[in-house]
Amino acid sequence: MLENFCYKHKGAFLQTLHPVAALTYLAALLLRPLIFNHPLYLVGILLASLLAAVVSDALGEWFSYFTVGLWMAALVLFLNPLLCQSGETVLLSLPSLPLIGRRFFTLEALCYGAAMGIRLLGVITAFALYNTLVHPDKVTGLLSRFAWKSALVVSMSTRMIPALARDLAAAREVQQMRGVDFSSGNLRQRLQKYGWLLELLLVSSLEGSLQTAEAMQARAFGCGPRSHYRHELVRPRDYLCFLSGLFALLLSVYARVRGYSAFSFYPKLAQPAAGNIVLFWFLMLMFCLLFPSILAWGWQRWPFLRSRI
Amino acid sequence: MGVATLAFFEIQDLTYYYPTRDKPSLDQINLQISEGEFLLVTGCSGSGKSTLARLIAGLIPEFYGGRLQGKVLLRGVKLQGRQRSALHTEVGIVFQDPERQLVMTSVEAEIAFGLENLGLPRPEMFRRVAEVMTFLNLLPLRDQFTAALSGGEKQKLVLGSVIAMHPRILVLDEPTSQLDPVAATDIFNLVESLNREMGYTVILIEQRLERCFHLADRLVVMEEGKIICDQAPGEAARWQVKEGLPFIPPVARFFAALSPGSDSPIPLTVREGRRELQNRLPSFPPRVNKRDCRKKSSAQEQQKPLLLQARGLWYAYPNGPEAVRGLSLQIREGELVAVIGPNASGKSTLLKLLAGIIKPDRGTVQLQGINTRNLPPSEMGRNIGYLSQNPNDYLTRDTVEDELKFTLENFNLPDNGIGIKILQRLGLDHLRQANPRDLSSGERQRVALASILVTEPPLLLLDEPTRGIDCRLKIGLGSLLQEIASSGRTVVVVTHDLEFAVEYAARVVMLCDGKVACDGPRQILGDSIFYAPQMARLFRGQAEGILTVDEALAIMQGGGAGACQDA
Numbered sequence: 044m045l046e047n048f049c050y051k052h053k054g055a056f057l058q059t060l061h062p063v064a065a066l067t068y069l070a071a072l073l074l075r076p077l078i079f080n081h082p083l084y085l086v087g088i089l090l091a092s093l094l095a096a097v098v099s100d101a102l103g104e105w106f107s108y109f110t111v112g113l114w115m116a117a118l119v120l121f122l123n124p125l126l127c128q129s130g131e132t133v134l135l136s137l138p139s140l141p142l143i144g145r146r147f148f149t150l151e152a153l154c155y156g157a158a159m160g161i162r163l164l165g166v167i168t169a170f171a172l173y174n175t176l177v178h179p180d181k182v183t184g185l186l187s188r189f190a191w192k193s194a195l196v197v198s199m200s201t202r203m204i205p206a207l208a209r210d211l212a213a214a215r216e217v218q219q220m221r222g223v224d225f226s227s228g229n230l231r232q233r234l235q236k237y238g239w240l241l242e243l244l245l246v247s248s249l250e251g252s253l254q255t256a257e258a259m260q261a262r263a264f265g266c267g268p269r270s271h272y273r274h275e276l277v278r279p280r281d282y283l284c285f286l287s288g289l290f291a292l293l294l295s296v297y298a299r300v301r302g303y304s305a306f307s308f309y310p311k312l313a314q315p316a317a318g319n320i321v322l323f324w325f326l327m328l329m330f331c332l333l334f335p336s337i338l339a340w341g342w343q344r345w346p347f348l349r350s351r352i
Numbered sequence: 353m354g355v356a357t358l359a360f361f362e363i364q365d366l367t368y369y370y371p372t373r374d375k376p377s378l379d380q381i382n383l384q385i386s387e388g389e390f391l392l393v394t395g396c397s398g399s400g401k402s403t404l405a406r407l408i409a410g411l412i413p414e415f416y417g418g419r420l421q422g423k424v425l426l427r428g429v430k431l432q433g434r435q436r437s438a439l440h441t442e443v444g445i446v447f448q449d450p451e452r453q454l455v456m457t458s459v460e461a462e463i464a465f466g467l468e469n470l471g472l473p474r475p476e477m478f479r480r481v482a483e484v485m486t487f488l489n490l491l492p493l494r495d496q497f498t499a500a501l502s503g504g505e506k507q508k509l510v511l512g513s514v515i516a517m518h519p520r521i522l523v524l525d526e527p528t529s530q531l532d533p534v535a536a537t538d539i540f541n542l543v544e545s546l547n548r549e550m551g552y553t554v555i556l557i558e559q560r561l562e563r564c565f566h567l568a569d570r571l572v573v574m575e576e577g578k579i580i581c582d583q584a585p586g587e588a589a590r591w592q593v594k595e596g597l598p599f600i601p602p603v604a605r606f607f608a609a610l611s612p613g614s615d616s617p618i619p620l621t622v623r624e625g626r627r628e629l630q631n632r633l634p635s636f637p638p639r640v641n642k643r644d645c646r647k648k649s650s651a652q653e654q655q656k657p658l659l660l661q662a663r664g665l666w667y668a669y670p671n672g673p674e675a676v677r678g679l680s681l682q683i684r685e686g687e688l689v690a691v692i693g694p695n696a697s698g699k700s701t702l703l704k705l706l707a708g709i710i711k712p713d714r715g716t717v718q719l720q721g722i723n724t725r726n727l728p729p730s731e732m733g734r735n736i737g738y739l740s741q742n743p744n745d746y747l748t749r750d751t752v753e754d755e756l757k758f759t760l761e762n763f764n765l766p767d768n769g770i771g772i773k774i775l776q777r778l779g780l781d782h783l784r785q786a787n788p789r790d791l792s793s794g795e796r797q798r799v800a801l802a803s804i805l806v807t808e809p810p811l812l813l814l815d816e817p818t819r820g821i822d823c824r825l826k827i828g829l830g831s832l833l834q835e836i837a838s839s840g841r842t843v844v845v846v847t848h849d850l851e852f853a854v855e856y857a858a859r860v861v862m863l864c865d866g867k868v869a870c871d872g873p874r875q876i877l878g879d880s881i882f883y884a885p886q887m888a889r890l891f892r893g894q895a896e897g898i899l900t901v902d903e904a905l906a907i908m909q910g911g912g913a914g915a916c917q918d919a
Binding site: 050051052178179180183184195198199201202205206210213214216217218219220221222223224239242243246247250251254255256257258259260261262263264265266267268269270271272273274 | 406409410411414415440441444445447449451452453454455456457458461464465466467468469470471472473474477478481495496497498499510513514517704707709729730732733734736737738740742744745746747748758759762763789803804807
């Protein structure tokens with residue numbers, strides 16, 4: 044399960060993109076759920092993200108994030124009508140409760156909660172795509188020109204997290220065989236047992252970091268001005284995906300400013316049927332977001348296209 | 353008249369103290385290293401080998417601090433102050449644990465890391481990275497995550513990232529201690545090629561000498577911070593046999609012990625040894641009947657009661673390949689079984705399945721006739737002592753003594769003096785009040801072992817217990833395990849150390865690809881192509897069933913019974 048949250052290189056089209064192109068595309072995917080609240084746009088973004096995962100053979104990883112997000116979205120869906128009392132269409136009237144008083148479930152608050160849930164899913168799946176499509180070294184390589192120390196810390200942390208998870212599991216197994224029962228005892232005793240594990244992990248990590256520091260010093264780290272090795276190849280696909288991502292970003296901002304993506308939930312839901320102008324902008328934006336996935340699909344099937352981009 | 357050659361690297365009257373230590377870790381060291389030389393450094397744990405390596409690499413005292421007296425000279429010029437830390441352009445060092453040396457997440461970035469630190473221009477970096485990846489055959493792995501590589505690949509990558517920096521001296525501090533024999537041979541082949549073909553000066557610190565002894569121009573033996581021997585390998589072998597020191601591989605030890613007074617060169621490789629044996633053929637004894645040996649030990653084993661039975665075990669890690677595939681195994685009381693095989697053959701997984709740490713996907717494990725699925729973890733822990741590969745996972749207390757008490761308390765067992773007995777037996781008595789985290793890796797390994805031996809479990813499952821410990825400690829550990837087995841308890845050892853396996857185990861199980869490739873008395877290793885110990889390869893086709901130096905000496909001195917050891 045944990046492996047699904049880490050980058051795995053599968054040689055997919057979107058994984059081969061230049062980091063600037065990939066980050067522009069992902070920024071467009073991330074920005075839209077943040078600035079739009081029209082349900083049509085929100086569902087569209089989720090679909091675009093799903094398609095990108097499908098063409099990148101990363102559906103399993105995408106669903107791992109989606110499942111986590113779904114629980115959070117369900118919570119938002121439930122909490123919003125409970126906490127927000129706006130809206131005119133009352134679906135359910137709850138009896139008076141201590142402290143919070145009488146509560147109404149309104150259709151508008153429920154729909155707003157659903158839209159917020161989808162918005163949250165959009166954000167989470169955008170990060171899922173970032174994690175599955177962008178090699179961390181590419182990003183750190185990009186950052187290292189401006190802030191190489193921070194880039195190195197990011198790179199080392201990326202390496203450390205799966206290693207820590209492995210070490211924790213191994214230490215737990217060992218202590219269990221030594222008679223430490225992590226499932227018995229009251230909360231305080233259990234916390235104490237896990238405290239031992241964390242202490243052990245901390246000390247081992249500190250020892251390990253000293254060894255790593257020694258190896259780094261032996262490899263001339265900090266001996267003078269550094270140069271930068273990373274040089275990503277730029278292919279036609281990178282221009283195409285960068286431009287489609289950039290257009291998606293600009294069109295999103297324009298649509299938001301002009302109000303084409305607005306949708307009012309309160310006090311009464313706006314008419315679900317979207318006007319022609321809304322639909323036009325929606326299709327434009329969807330095309331920009333789907334374009335890299337369409338290219339990826341073609342790249343897999345047509346050798347000619349593969350050779351050209 | 354000879355012309356005195358200038359040493360490339362020289363250490364003169366050097367003494368070094370780590371911070372907060374009163375005893376010197378290097379004591380009056382004098383060492384000269386010529387360009388292109390291959391120096392093999394060996395000795396007990398804590399004898400100062402790694403400290404010497406760090407000194408040569410310029411990490412002492414710059415990284416560690418401490419006090420240093422004496423001189424370090426490079427090409428006859430004394431290095432002072434920060435000059436020593438600038439040695440990284442001249443000296444590259446590879447440490448034991450590849451995992452802790454990797455910094456970047458991808459193979460290519462890792463090789464380039466040192467070059468970036470040197471501030472090299474990009475075209476130069478591209479050229480060096482491309483050359484190293486080609487030479488070390490790392491090109492197929494260039495985009496891989498370093499975390500996904502095997503131990504051997506990781507160590508090869510570390511070696512590559514060091515040689516990309518073009519050092520003149522390559523220091524290798526037990527680079528194969530965590531690798532299986534095949535991966536270790538791969539690394540040694542590379543090191544040999546770097547020395548012979550590329551002209552690198554190599555300083556190799558190693559405990560497992562059978563694969564590298566013959567490569568060395570000089571053997572340096574260290575003891576308590578001093579160099580006690582600095583000679584050509586053949587002479588050093590003869591001297592060690594006389595002094596009773598164990599730092600000699602089996603072939604050299606055998607011939608040195610066979611003719612202690614002779615001045616003739618000692619064979620260092622199996623090939624040289626086989627030639628030497630041919631010369632002695634007229635006085636050679638008849639073959640030992642290996643079939644009889646096997647029948648005898650097999651019949652003895654059948655009489656012992658069954659302790660552990662695994663039937664049709666299958667196990668696959670989540671999102672991973674099948675690690676164990678339809679494996680069946682029976683372990684009897686009083687057996688000492690060695691489980692061998694290449695990396696990723698399922699050895700550690702099998703041990704975890706037997707210990708009940710992970711449950712098989714299909715199949716059953718029965719401990720004394722009871723399915724381990726039905727036994728609670730506390731009961732499994734009480735009956736099985738499990739030693740993992742990383743001793744640090746055991747060290748949670750502030751003193752060594754408390755580590756042992758902790759295990760006893762967890763199982764509600766009284767401390768009737770067993771802890772002290774075990775500490776004495778493992779040579780840790782003087783460290784009772786020491787913090788386990790302050791100890792060396794060999795000592796930590798013994799503390800971890802003591803913490804599981806203290807409950808006197810009927811079954812011991814040990815994963816690589818010889819990793820990082822020296823020859824003397826290995827002999828002590830082997831004898832202890834044999835004692836435990838002869839007292840009726842059972843020991844299963846997963847090991848890459850074939851010489852240890854044949855020396856102490858009565859039975860060998862070889863795993864390959866998650867299945868049992870062969871299972872039988874230790875003599876089966878004599879038939880193996882790659883897993884045969886040195887003595888078996890030496891005597892192949894001449895006499896069967898000889899696996900250790902003692903057996904070979906017994907047979908050469910007119911015996912023969914020694915070749916068929918009783919289990």
